[in-house]
Amino acid sequence: MKIVVGGDSAGKPLADILVKHLAAQGHEVIDLGAQTGELYANLADRGAKEVLEGRAERGILCCGTGIGVAISANKVPGIRAAQTHDTYSAERAAKSNNAHFITMGARVIGSELAKAIADKFLESDFDPKGASVANVDGISSLDAKYTRCS
Template identity: 60%
Template sequence: MKLVLAADSAGKSLLDAVAAHLARQGEHEIVDLSVPADGSAETYAVMTDRAAEAILDGRAERGIFCCGTGIGVCISANKIPGIRAALTHDTYSASRAALSNDAQIITMGGRVIGPELAKSIVDTWLSSHFDPASPSAANVQAIDDLDRKHARIG
């Protein structure tokens, strides 16, 4: 699977642990679109926009984003029409993010959870897949309808 990863300075160490875990598995193509390599200051909203665009334009299928709490990158991602992001700090929410909400992105907080839990969350989410014939399909469709209704440019 093609995965886009992104983190601000507060979430980068957690994301690096997740990236190393995924690399060891050797099953995924990973692109890290975190803060610029030159270390210049950047808001997590700008970084999130860049990384979510990789999903929208087909360069990635799913994304894992981290900041201090996971909240800021989750809110930012959900502002982007066509994106469904879920804050996950346990394996149950990670599973439900995929199964019930067809979330393309999960977010986590580097100041909230440790690397071993983050790896379990990622593994759970990646092994869970939305069934468009499930009872949750109507809810996902309603979310997408809201997205289209409220998507405004300008």
């Protein structure tokens, strides 16, 4: 799978670990790196562009808590990002919410848990005929409604 991974100054050490882990598993990884002093909004924007333009299928973003990059990524029309700090949430982000991104906090979880979360997210797929389709369609409709208002 093609994955985009990035972290701001607080999240970069965890993102670097995930880049190596995912590449070793055979994933094609786009490493966003971190530009000195880059705002997590800009990082999320760069990551979202990779997904929206088809260069990556999914992504993982890291900051200190995972909150800032999640909020930022969700501001990009067409993107769904879920903050995850456990494997169940990562699985549900994919299966129930068809999330493009998961986010994690480098100051919240350790690297081994982060690897397990990433693995669970990437091995889980959305069921286009499942019970969550109406909810995901609703999210997309809400996104479109407010995108038109901008």
